[in-house]
Amino acid sequence: MAPVFASKPSFMDAEPWLLAEVEGLPPVNRSTMDTNIWVNPLTGVLVKAKKQLQINLMINQNVIFPGFAGLREDRPRYIPVGQIIETGGLDDQLVKQFHDKVFRPQAILVVVIWTVFGIFNVACIGLFIQMLIVAGANQKTPDRDPIIPREEFDEGAGSEKEHIYEVPIAGDLSTEGAENAYQSI
Numbered sequence: 001m002a003p004v005f006a007s008k009p010s011f012m013d014a015e016p017w018l019l020a021e022v023e024g025l026p027p028v029n030r031s032t033m034d035t036n037i038w039v040n041p042l043t044g045v046l047v048k049a050k051k052q053l054q055i056n057l058m059i060n061q062n063v064i065f066p067g068f069a070g071l072r073e074d075r076p077r078y079i080p081v082g083q084i085i086e087t088g089g090l091d092d093q094l095v096k097q098f099h100d101k102v103f104r105p106q107a108i109l110v111v112v113i114w115t116v117f118g119i120f121n122v123a124c125i126g127l128f129i130q131m132l133i134v135a136g137a138n139q140k141t142p143d144r145d146p147i148i149p150r151e152e153f154d155e156g157a158g159s160e161k162e163h164i165y166e167v168p169i170a171g172d173l174s175t176e177g178a179e180n181a182y183q184s185i
Contacts, residue, residue: 003057003058004055004056004057004058005055005056005057005058005078006053006054006055006056007053007054007056007078008033008034008035008052008053008054009026009028009033009052009053009054009083010025010026010027010028010033010054011025011028011054011078012028012030012033012034017075018078021077021078022077022078022079022080025080033052034052035049035050035051035052036048036049036050037049037050038089040098040102042102042103042106043102045098046088046089047089047090047095048087048088048089048090049086049087049088049089050085050086050087051085051086051087052083052084052085052086053083053084054080054082054083054084055080055081055082055083055084056078056079056080056081057078057079057081058076058077058078059076059077059078059079060076060077
C-alpha cells in the first residue's frame with residue numbers, strides 16, 4: 001500500500017529535489033500551471049477559474065521490488081501518476097448578459113451624471129451673469145445726487161399737496177453734524 005499525495009504540476013513551489021529525481025516532467029511554467037482566478041473587480045463575480053493538481057505516489061526502497069533498489073534510503077521518491085485540471089467560468093452568452101446588466105447601466109449612469117453636472121454649471125454661470133446685470137442696473141450714477149422724499153403735507157382744503165425732499169450735502173457727517181447733513185428744498 002503506497003500513500004497518495006497531491007502537488008502542483010511538475011512539483012511547482014515544492015523542494016527542487018522532488019523535480020530532480022523524476023525524469024520526463026515538463027519545466028515549471030507559472031502562467032499555464034498555477035491556479036488562476038479571474039474576478040470582476042466591480043462586482044466580485046468569478047469570471048473564470050483554473051486549478052491543476054498532480055497526483056503522486058510515494059515509493060520507498062523495498063527489497064521485494066528489485067527495480068526500487070536504486071532509491072535513496074534517507075527519503076522517499078514521489079512519482080507522478082496523474083493530473084487533474086479543473087476549469088470553470090462564464091460562457092460567451094453569460095458574459096454578454098453580465099455586460100448588459102452591469103456595465104451598460106453603469107455607462108448610462110456616468111453619462112447622466114455628467115449631463116446633470118454640465119447643466120448645473122451652465123445654470124450657475126447664467127445666474128451669475130444675471131446677478132451682474134441686475135447689480136449693474138441698480139447702481140446709481142455718481143453725477144446725480146439722490147433726492148429723498150421726507151414728508152407730505154397739506155396746506156389746507158383744496159390746495160395741492162406739497163412735497164418736501166432732502167438732498168444730501170457735503171460737509172461734516174460726524175454724529176454732531178449728522179443732523180445738519182441734509183438741506184431741505
